[in-house]
Amino acid sequence: PGMDGEQTDCGGLVLPGLVRARRAVQRGDRHPPGPDRLLCSVMDFYPAQIQVRWLQGQQELSEHVVATDVVANGDWTYQLLVLLETPPRRGLSYTCQVEHVSLEQPLRQRWATGRDW
Template identity: 55%
Template sequence: RRPRVSSAPRRGAGSHVWLLGGEVGWGGTLGFFQHLAVHECHYLNGTEQVRYLYRHIYNQQQRAHYDSDVGHYVADTELGKPLADYWNSLPKEMEQRRAAVDICRYNYFMASFTVDRRVEPKVRVSPMQSSSLPQTDRLACYVTGFYPAEIQVKWFKNGQEETKHVVSTDVIQNGDWTYQVLVMLESTPQHGDTYECHVQHASLKSPITYEWADAARGKMLTGVGGLVLGLIFLALGEGPKTEHSTRGAASPEPSTGGRSPP
């Protein structure tokens, strides 16, 4: 697929988070400090104009940032001024930040294979049973082959969402840039109830629903019962039919047109 080119501004971001804490003595209070480093790529008219931003945030307060349009670090608070001055004095640091614009350009064209990539999930709903129980005691919704990994799978019984008896595996990699997940409803299906697996994913224009209805199982059982009864009647009627067929059967001789065979 060709890279998406738009006249509207486009933005990509990445971040690193550090949570800092320390041990405290008896009766002390444990404290945490958050250091957040955010990298942003802004695009206008494809890669015609690329802007790179690096934001340094400490305890939810931005102290300093680097802007490729400006070309150096800018302090956002008084505490950020020493940081900005220090980073601006490091040639290697400045060289790395200026080169980040080229990384943004590269990432723009890679986005169609990573950020923008969408693969629709394949869904299958089937009953399951424990080895110790003769009847079905849960329903499984298998969802596989989707990308990206974020997905939402819900179970509905008779139109109402089930939350108490739902068990899900983690989202697992398939090894081919797609993922899978198994979501089970641990409930014995009752006659007349309907069950739906509801799947919502970024690749879908709208959520999709897969139904497992007890009515379908009833039809299947009715068909099996009819087949069994048919076989019974066939077995009971096989003797007389065979006898009648034997009595009345006579193989016709081929016509010779009234002449005796030579």
């Protein structure tokens, strides 16, 4: 099974525009802003099984990565936030990589310090 190249349509959904990598800045009323964090938000996907990774260049970051539980939106779709809890270093590129049954290949959203700093 699966050797003939045919794919089964599982009714999965992840739209590229619904994956965002951005800076998450903590702001206090009278305190200086906390260190920058990078947040990857994956919205409105189905089914719920999903894998989201942060990469620095081509290397997967396993430390300082915190994910929320997958949250049901109430319309059969789900959302997930994955936070990189270490300040991005200038001159390096960071990528949020999403793997899901609806994607033929991993979906990547790049965040470059040189452009968005």
